[in-house]
Amino acid sequence: MERRAFALAAAAALLAPAVPARAESYPSRPVRLIVPYPPGGGTDTVARTVFEHVSGLLGQPFVVENKAGAGATIGLGDLARSRPDGYTVGVGGSSDPLLPLLYDKLSFNPVSDLAFVATLATVPIVLVAGPSLPAKNLQELLAIGRARRAQPISYASPGAASPHHLAGIYFGQMAGIPLVHVPYKGTAQATTDLIGGHVPLAVLGLPSALTFEREGKLRILGVASAQRSALAPEVPTISEAGVPGFSAGYWFHATVRTGTPQPIIARLREAVIKALRTPAVAESLLKGGFEPVTLSPAEAEKALKEDTARWARVIRENHLRGS
Structure with missing residues (x-):
C-alpha cells in the first residue's frame, strides 16, 4: 500500500505542469488558502491565526476559502486538482490519510496527491x-x-x-x-x-x-x-x-499539491515556523485552546504513519464509514 502511494506521488510529480522553482520570488501574488471546513471552526481558526502572520512575513495575502462538506473531501479535492506552484495551500489534519477508507470513489488520494508543508497546532x-x-x-x-x-x-x-x-x-x-x-x-x-x-x-x-x-x-x-x-x-x-500506553492525538497541518517545487515548500515551511514561534501567534492559539506544533518533516512523517496504521485498523475492524 505504501509503495503504491509513493509510486503515485512520484508519477504525479512527473506529470505535473512545469513551474518555476525560484523560491526567492515566491509569492509574487495572492495565495489561495483552502480550509475544508466551515468558518469559525477549529481548522478555520488555526488557519487564519497562523497564515495572517505568514502573509506579513511573505508580503502577500493568503485569501481563505472555506470549502466545507463531505468530511473535508470537497476542499482537499480542490487542492489536489490545483496547479503545483504554491499558490494554493490547504489546511487539513492528521486524519486526512484515512479518507480513502471512509469514502468511496474519492476523486483524489490524500497520500499521493498532497505534499506536507508544516504542522500548525494540536487540539488535545x-x-x-x-x-x-x-x-x-x-x-x-x-x-x-x-x-x-x-x-x-x-x-x-x-x-x-x-x-x-x-x-x-x-x-x-x-x-x-x-x-x-x-x-x-x-x-x-x-x-x-x-x-x-x-x-x-x-x-x-x-x-x-x-x-x-x-x-x-x-x-x-x-x-x-x-x-x-x-x-x-x-x-x-x-x-x-489508569490505561497505560493509551494515546490519541490530532493535529492540523498545511499541505500543497504534490509536485510543488521543494524550494517553495521550504519557504512556506520556514514562514509557518516563524509565525508559530511568534509570541503573539502562540498566545492567540493557546487562548483559543490550540497548542502550537512545529514537527520536522521526518518527525511528522513518522507520527503520521504510526497514527494512520492505528486508526486504519480501528476503521476496518469496526466497518466505519464517513458521514
Whole structure:
C-alpha cells in the first residue's frame, strides 16, 4: 500500500505542469488558502491565526476559502486538482490519510496527491463525564464499566468516524470496558446533551470541555495525549490515570499539491515556523485552546504513519464509514 502511494506521488510529480522553482520570488501574488471546513471552526481558526502572520512575513495575502462538506473531501479535492506552484495551500489534519477508507470513489488520494508543508497546532482530545455518570475520575469509570459489562456505557462524539469517535473505540478496547458510540453533528450538540444528562460520557476537544469543567458542569477524566496539556496541566493523561500506553492525538497541518517545487515548500515551511514561534501567534492559539506544533518533516512523517496504521485498523475492524 505504501509503495503504491509513493509510486503515485512520484508519477504525479512527473506529470505535473512545469513551474518555476525560484523560491526567492515566491509569492509574487495572492495565495489561495483552502480550509475544508466551515468558518469559525477549529481548522478555520488555526488557519487564519497562523497564515495572517505568514502573509506579513511573505508580503502577500493568503485569501481563505472555506470549502466545507463531505468530511473535508470537497476542499482537499480542490487542492489536489490545483496547479503545483504554491499558490494554493490547504489546511487539513492528521486524519486526512484515512479518507480513502471512509469514502468511496474519492476523486483524489490524500497520500499521493498532497505534499506536507508544516504542522500548525494540536487540539488535545479528552474523555469527559457528564452529571449522569457517577465517576469522579478515570479509575471510577473503569470500575463502573467492568462491573456492568452487559450494559455498555454510551459516549458522545462530534461525529461518526471523527478522531474523537476513533479515540473512543480505541479507549474502550484498551480499557476493556464496553462502550456504545452516539454520534452528533458537531461538538456543541454533543456537549449540550452531555451536560443535560442525555448521554453519560463523551470524547471531545479539550477547549470545548474546559470551560464547562471549570464551571462544575462536566468532569474531565483524562487527556488522550502522551503528555499533559499546557492548557490544563492539572488534568492527568489517560495513560497515567489508569490505561497505560493509551494515546490519541490530532493535529492540523498545511499541505500543497504534490509536485510543488521543494524550494517553495521550504519557504512556506520556514514562514509557518516563524509565525508559530511568534509570541503573539502562540498566545492567540493557546487562548483559543490550540497548542502550537512545529514537527520536522521526518518527525511528522513518522507520527503520521504510526497514527494512520492505528486508526486504519480501528476503521476496518469496526466497518466505519464517513458521514
